[in-house]
Amino acid sequence: MSKAVLKSAGYVLVHVPEFVKHTGTTQTVERAKNPDSDYLEALDSHLRPFEEVVKYAPNQVYIGNMVPEDLRSIEMPWCNNLTDINDRFGKFGEIMPEDEFIGLIKISDVFDLVKIEKSFASSVKEKLSNHPMISEEEICAIGDGDEISEIESLISEGNEPLYFDKKIVGCVKKAHDIDVNLNSHVMLENLVAKASGVLAFKNLVKKNNIDIASIDYVIECSEEACGDMNQRGGGNFAKSLAESVNAVNATGSDIRAFCAAPIHSLINAASLVASGTYKNVVVVAGGATAKLGMNGKDHVKKDLPILEDTLGGFAVLISENDGFSPIIRNDLVGCHTVGAGSSPQAVITSLIIAPLEKNNLKVTDVDKYSVEMQNPDITKPAGAGDVPESNYKMIGAMGVKRGDIDRKELPAFVKKHGLPGWAPTQGHIPSGVPYLGFAIDDLTKGSYNRTMIVGKGSLFLGRMTNQFDGASIIIERNPGEIEDNNAVNDASAKKLIAKLMKNLAEELLAE
Amino acid sequence: MENQKRILELTEKHGAENVLVIFGAAEAETAGLSAETVSNGDPTFAGPLAGVALGLPVYHAIEPEFKESVDNDIYDEQVGMMEMVLDLDEIISEMSSIRDQFSKF
Secondary structure (H helix, E strand, C coil): CCCEEEEEEEEEEEECHHHHHHHCHHHHHHHHHCCCCHHHHHCHHHCCCHHHHHHCHHHHHHCCCCCHHHHHHCCCCHHHCCCCCCCCECCCEEEECHHHHHHHHHHHCCCCCEEEEHHHHHHHHHHHCCCCCCCHHHHHHCCCCECHHHHHHHHHCCCEEEEECCEEEEEECCCCCCCHHHCHHHHHHHHHHHHHHHHHHHHHHHHCCCCHHHCCEEEECCCCCCCCCCCCCCCCHHHHHHHHCCCCCCEEEECCECECHHHHHHHHHHHHHHCCCCCEEEEEECCCCCCCCCCHHHHHHCCCCCCCCEEEEEEEEEEECCCCCCEEEEEEEEECCCCCCCCHHHHHHHHHHHHHHHCCCCHHHCCEEECECECHHHHHHHCCCCHHHHHHHHHHHHHHHHCCCCHHHHHHHHHHHCCCCCECCCCCCCECHHHHHHHHHHCCCCCCCEEEEEEEECHHHHCCCCCCEEEEEEEECCCCCCCCCCCCCHHHHHHHHHHHHHHHHHHHHHC | CHHHHHHHHHHHHHCHHHCCEEECCCCHHHHHHHHHHHHHCCCCCCCCCCCCCCCCCEEECCCHHHHCCCCHHHHHHHCHHHHHHCCHHHHHHHHHHHHHHHCCC
16 A cells, blocks of 8 residues: 655635624623623733734744744743844734724625725725735725624624624624524625635645645534534534635545544545545645634633634645655554543553553654643633643653553653644644644655654543544654556565465366 | 532432542543533533532542552553643642542541
């Protein structure tokens, strides 16, 4: 069987302060239960301007202008110590402002559900005409816009407003009179997931000079569900993304597994390529509006900015072995089975230790682990601690229990084999995959030989099972050998000749 | 919220004197907040235990009182790793403080 390689990666953030206020569930629940609350009153004064979001170190790491290790030298909270980098475009992708993104939502809408106001349409078209990845045809698709009176009338009928700079600039219409799966709120969530996925896909293609016609399969792994009342979650975001980026030779499907979905998708993609079913598979996901400002109350309480003000998106290309790009070891995976148990120890054993043991490896044989790479600037003030650091301590502690390292080496293990977190808390986005872009460099130009990518998911939130979930996969430096499936090696040739000789001898004896 | 509802229902069914809550949160602050919720009521006034002081005894899984009352091998299998990872002193101090202030049993 051939091997699949991690060819390239793209990462995007979208700064959406108005979406934080109007679509993040922490804020919508608060507005429903306590509309005059101090928290809602304080929201505007705790939202960051775009320039601050661009200069925020974890965001610059996400788009590849800085490396994760750079964060170690910046004093926390990082939001109080901004970088000097004022570039919204990076090696891996970009940070898009809210007005441009509303334009992209309009471009991504193929059912005329998105209405935007005339003057806003005009200014967005002008801005997007300078964007290196938006075509003239796409800008035309924005159209001339509608009168604000028409939009206000639609909003008064229960359709979801779109805001920019504290003003209504458009709306998303419901797609059916009574179907709750097609109401304006769901359509908005799904169009946001689609548009941010499209942006990630476009960046992957543009930044890595990929021939879009070479992509033959797309796996989408966000946490939204599209479908109607007869098939809630029927899909298929993947094919809609492929269509939007003009991947004419691609088809695709969606994989859902809460925050673990990107790793399940990576395993699937690598297996599809290794088996020869497809040659070039893109794994992609856009962001989730619901999670914006999820920990906002804690951030405001501690007088920090609301740090969950960006949607995240990523896209990676998995291709046939080119003899250079890192090899995805789809034979070296960790899986959390139904019988594994859900204690942290059982989870770490099944995801990390089991695949290592299967191949006689120690915890120290993996140069870097990429776990849930949540930005601790966001999680620590909310009482959730430093998520990546906790995971590295757990991996190290299992190493101590196995005798791979001494207990006193635990802090050094955490630093050497771990990374500081930089990803926005968008569920599936931090789940191992933010490191893939850096892993390509570390396993080709750098000195690493082996990394492990780990994702975990809280399935019980869906109320179908109390099971936890997770998956992991190892990625290694490419030894530079390309398999030829048609070639017959010495050992198999000798075996075949021996078998034929044996058969001949048996036939002669029988005569 | 769902857990608050479960604790309330169990306490109503079995009596507060027969219920003890074991926590597994990784952070002392989070464990303390959850422990306060089931002993003195929900401090955020958001869930079913808002204003309901059940006074339940509260322990964290890494506290010696719990560790000494369960099988050593099973404890090592299920909690041994986390014992190496968590800040035991901080968690024990937080849980003791909540017990001293709010537990009635």
